[in-house]
Amino acid sequence: MSDSKIRELISSGVLTETRSENLGPVSYDLTTRAFHTRERQSLEKVTLSPGDSTYVSTVEVIKLPENIAARVLLRNSRIRQGLSLDAPLYFPGHHTRVFFRVTNMSSDQITLSTSDGIAQLVFETVEGNVEHPYKGSFSDELDYRGLGGYKDIYANEIEMIDKKTDEVRDIEKHMYANVLALMAIFAAIFTLVNVNVVAAGKCLSQVLVLNLTTVGSFGALVALITAVVKPKERWARITPWIVAVAAFAVAILIAIFL
Structure with a gap:
């Protein structure tokens, strides 16, 4: 979706807590809010050793209509630095702060702070009617919930690991x-x-x-x-x-x- 269309989404409240300078040609650069550990601590700065991961929350919040989906992508400079990113596909109907996980795939330590840009958000138009908009465990997640409603489901797997x-x-x-x-x-x-x-x-x-x-x-x-x-x-x-x-x-x- 182009910058003009993203600007329309911002105006209509699909993407909030935005900064005008973060808008790119076909994406929006997300602003880092905090880093989160498995113990659900919120940090302003984190140092990742090789192989380490951290969850990241952003300042921006999305409230997707039934014809729009969103993806989180790693910025080019961060790819070259040695980071990798994992994030869900945000479904139509999902209201949440944007969350993702980054992992240090390099052989060096990487220090990140909330002043650093890490990821960008792109929007996609969904063709056809969505019969079942997202109403899952992570709806209305404005603060990091960890595994949320899946904690009991994955408890045994986490214990085994x-x-x-x-x-x-x-x-x-x-x-x-x-x-x-x-x-x-x-x-x-x-x-x-x-x-x-x-x-x-x-x-x-x-x-x-x-x-x-x-x-x-x-x-x-x-x-x-x-x-x-x-x-x-x-x-x-x-x-x-x-x-x-x-x-x-x-x-x-x-x-x-x-």
Whole structure:
């Protein structure tokens, strides 16, 4: 729809809370009102890491007649920046503030504020009669409602996604813990070899004390690693401490009595 037709829609109240300078040849540049999190917080500024998304509400409100539909499109500059946009097709009969979601598809952080233009609105004429104008869960949505009436429907799916996310984080923790533990084990082996080479010719008790002290030190290191990554298994948290304490205790006993 052309700028002259969009101007007529503005005059007739189809699009309200507008600014004349935002009108383009075939679209209207939307003004950002706020950014919304899943917890329904409203923010004036947001920083998106790669892969992050945020919901956006606009200043403008639409009240579509039965022969007009509307689409939200991402502005060219934002496409080049690395953002992607998801938005519904606004059906005839829909009265709402304009909402959409943007996702950072780039490899860099992107900071957005309410002073930034992000999207544009285009209108389409619907041919024929619309028998059932929009009267859905998001009618008259002037403030962000999140999932609205679909919250209970999608609750199980959201819970499953959250569980999977936690599982992935646990796997990541275990990977880091395993890598660090393996590094500690290899370091302990090489240290033991060096200690025994250096201690060659010394009495057996001295060699045992050096070896046990080395084992105890690396056991304590592994214990500290597990304290940071916090594995779920109780044995994984306790075993390194037992090894460290036992090694130091035996080393002390040997040093005293032998």
